[in-house]
Amino acid sequence: MDMKVNYRKIMAFMVATGVALISLVSSLQAADDLPDYQGTYSGDLVWQGTVTMAGDVLIMPGGTLTIRAGTQINVIPAQGTKIAPDYLSALTELLIRGKLDIQGTAQAPVRFVIVETEETEEIAWSGITLDRAEESLIQNTELERADMAIRCVGSSPVIKGNRILKSRYGIVAQQQSHPKILENIIMDGEGGIFCWRGSNPYLLDNQITGHDEEAVFVDSSSRPWLDRNLISGNSIGLALYPRDLPFDSVLVTGNTENLRWLGRQGQAGDQ
Amino acid sequence: MMRCCCLVLLIIFFAPLSSLAGETKVYPREVQIYPREVQIYRGEQTLFEDTVWSGEILIDGILTVAAGVTLEIRPGSRVSFTRFDSNGDGIGEHEIFTQGTLRVLGTEEEPVLFTSAEEIPRPGDWGTINMMVSETENLLQYSIVEYGYRGFHAHFSRARLQNSTFRNNMRGAQFQESQVVIDGCRFLDNNNGVQFRDSKVTLSGSFISGNQWGLRCVYSDLIMTDNVIENNLVNGVNIRDGKINAQGNRIVNNRRGLYLQRSEGRVVGNDLSGNSEHGIFLEDSNVEVVDNRLAENGRAGVRWLNSKGRLARNLIADNGVYGLINDGTTAVSARNNWWGTIDPADIVAAIRDGRNRPGLGLVDNRYALMQPLPFDLLGTP
Numbered sequence: 001m002d003m004k005v006n007y008r009k010i011m012a013f014m015v016a017t018g019v020a021l022i023s024l025v026s027s028l029q030a031a032d033d034l035p036d037y038q039g040t041y042s043g044d045l046v047w048q049g050t051v052t053m054a055g056d057v058l059i060m061p062g063g064t065l066t067i068r069a070g071t072q073i074n075v076i077p078a079q080g081t082k083i084a085p086d087y088l089s090a091l092t093e094l095l096i097r098g099k100l101d102i103q104g105t106a107q108a109p110v111r112f113v114i115v116e117t118e119e120t121e122e123i124a125w126s127g128i129t130l131d132r133a134e135e136s137l138i139q140n141t142e143l144e145r146a147d148m149a150i151r152c153v154g155s156s157p158v159i160k161g162n163r164i165l166k167s168r169y170g171i172v173a174q175q176q177s178h179p180k181i182l183e184n185i186i187m188d189g190e191g192g193i194f195c196w197r198g199s200n201p202y203l204l205d206n207q208i209t210g211h212d213e214e215a216v217f218v219d220s221s222s223r224p225w226l227d228r229n230l231i232s233g234n235s236i237g238l239a240l241y242p243r244d245l246p247f248d249s250v251l252v253t254g255n256t257e258n259l260r261w262l263g264r265q266g267q268a269g270d271q
Numbered sequence: 272m273m274r275c276c277c278l279v280l281l282i283i284f285f286a287p288l289s290s291l292a293g294e295t296k297v298y299p300r301e302v303q304i305y306p307r308e309v310q311i312y313r314g315e316q317t318l319f320e321d322t323v324w325s326g327e328i329l330i331d332g333i334l335t336v337a338a339g340v341t342l343e344i345r346p347g348s349r350v351s352f353t354r355f356d357s358n359g360d361g362i363g364e365h366e367i368f369t370q371g372t373l374r375v376l377g378t379e380e381e382p383v384l385f386t387s388a389e390e391i392p393r394p395g396d397w398g399t400i401n402m403m404v405s406e407t408e409n410l411l412q413y414s415i416v417e418y419g420y421r422g423f424h425a426h427f428s429r430a431r432l433q434n435s436t437f438r439n440n441m442r443g444a445q446f447q448e449s450q451v452v453i454d455g456c457r458f459l460d461n462n463n464g465v466q467f468r469d470s471k472v473t474l475s476g477s478f479i480s481g482n483q484w485g486l487r488c489v490y491s492d493l494i495m496t497d498n499v500i501e502n503n504l505v506n507g508v509n510i511r512d513g514k515i516n517a518q519g520n521r522i523v524n525n526r527r528g529l530y531l532q533r534s535e536g537r538v539v540g541n542d543l544s545g546n547s548e549h550g551i552f553l554e555d556s557n558v559e560v561v562d563n564r565l566a567e568n569g570r571a572g573v574r575w576l577n578s579k580g581r582l583a584r585n586l587i588a589d590n591g592v593y594g595l596i597n598d599g600t601t602a603v604s605a606r607n608n609w610w611g612t613i614d615p616a617d618i619v620a621a622i623r624d625g626r627n628r629p630g631l632g633l634v635d636n637r638y639a640l641m642q643p644l645p646f647d648l649l650g651t652p
Contacts (some may be wrong), residue, residue, distance in 0.1 A: 085461070086441065239592055265620070
């Protein structure tokens with residue numbers, strides 16, 4: 001009699017455990033279905049709707065990350081100062097060594113949104129880095145509070161119609177990068193657009209305003225084409241090494257100092 | 272009937288769990304000598320006796336050197352590692368793991384090569400030359416280490432890396448809680464050149480170039496002399512919560528040259544020039560910065576943020592936007608420097624501080640030099 005009771009109890013326990021396990025597996029399966037990304041991706045990846053960057057994401061050479069119009073990417077800031085082996089920053093980073101195709105539109109921009117915690121600092125993530133990437137597009141995207149919102153290292157993407165706010169650097173072109181930087185709004189960061197190490201981007205119709213330091217910085221080895229950009233309300237409008245670089249001075253206005261020729265340590269420009 | 276049901280349910284529940292444990296990798300414990308005289312170590316093997324290698328060695332697993340045992344590698348040897356990446360993270364796991372002593376005795380004419388066995392090698396194909404609690408002095412002399420995850424890695428160990436090249440690794444060298452002397456080495460085109468924590472390091476006569484990060488360390492003591500650290504993508508040298516004595520180094524053409532966070536020490540007679548952002552950036556640090564050349568940096572020669580110490584007898588000229596930026600609220604002692612000019616107004620213009628940004632600390636730039644002091648790298652020969 002006791003044995004029968006025990007078997008019934010065991011049976012009941014097993015059934016209950018089974019139900020619990022099935023439920024657990026189902027919930028894990030559901031969690032797997034959530035678009036939550038971190039790590040290395042070598043194939044084609046498409047983000048749409050709402051997705052989470054739970055950590056660093058690397059798109060390997062040959063891989064493509066496509067982000068559809070209207071996508072919101074929730075960025076979880078990294079904790080600590082550790083830098084994962086393949087990455088450049090301790091902050092959460094989207095690193096492209098393949099191709100990036102962000103297809104935002106004016107009506108449905110792509111948005112990178114910081115997931116706040118108590119520890120989140122003002123500069124909350126690294127930003128998007130294209131490191132010797134293939135032909136890429138970053139269009140109608142909202143980026144904020146990045147160390148370098150868009151960094152091109154030996155890469156020449158089209159960067160068009162984006163809104164970059166409160167980042168340490170807005171756009172950096174370095175190591176022979178020649179991006180087309182068109183119709184972007186870059187506001188309220190430390191610096192706007194930086195051209196380093198033999199980089200010759202084309203800057204057209206950008207609005208670069210409200211920066212604590214330089215709006216556009218050009219080192220001695222770089223030669224961007226500055227075409228009708230509105231540069232206003234910054235500490236320094238244009239900081240240039242090349243003395244013969246043409247720019248539209250009418251639109252460089254209302255900065256604490258509109259022009260600084262570099263290499264003279266504080267001596268004002270004389271154009 | 273009830274008993275049968277229970278048994279069936281138990282099988283159903285636990286059979287998948289056993290498969291979750293995965294297959295156990297069975298390593299044959301053998302050393303094979305092949306006709307081509309390649310000495311092969313497969314699987315997990317341990318050297319329990321002193322061993323000497325020469326010629327071709329293939330590591331197709333994890334080879335451990337037991338405590339008290341010495342592995343000596345003769346000049347001209349080639350040690351290759353197969354790629355085995357069990358978890359798909361892009362990092363190979365085959366390696367040499369030593370708790371004994373490693374003595375790699377390459378010569379200039381016949382270096383020892385540690386490399387990938389793959390036809391198309393790539394960084395991270397294999398693990399590392401790994402040391403754990405290996406407190407007799409290990410030596411890598413005239414070695415070339417390439418395509419590893421970490422070219423050299425150590426915990427609680429002592430090592431001397433001498434006249435060796437670490438190239439195309441994910442990390443050239445990485446170690447913790449160790450004492451390491453690095454002399455005459457080259458760290459080229461790794462993701463990160465040299466990285467360490469809680470260690471005492473002497474770095475001299477070495478070349479660190481073409482990495483994402485040049486040298487990066489935390490909680491460590493670093494003496495660095497006569498090194499060239501150039502063309503690294505992020506920082507040339509970044510020290511956090513550490514001590515530094517840097518003398519006679521050329522830290523040039525990086526994004527930032529020398530970046531010190533919550534660190535202390537002396538930076539004397541170095542060339543910190545041509546970096547895209549700053550030649551030297553001091554953040555919450557206490558450093559004596561003397562007799563250096565800080566020229567042609569993109570944004571400023573010196574960026575000073577809430578730090579103590581002294582900036583004296585330096586050449587601070589021809590930098591981009593400013594010679595010196597004080598971004599903190601504390602004062603900066605910057606007497607007796609050459610600012611590239613004798614015009615007091617131009618000297619003031621070269622400095623950004625509380626005079627033009629209310630709330631920031633002031634810079635004491637009195638007694639500016641009337642001409643630059645002869646600059647010489649002050650490294651030890």
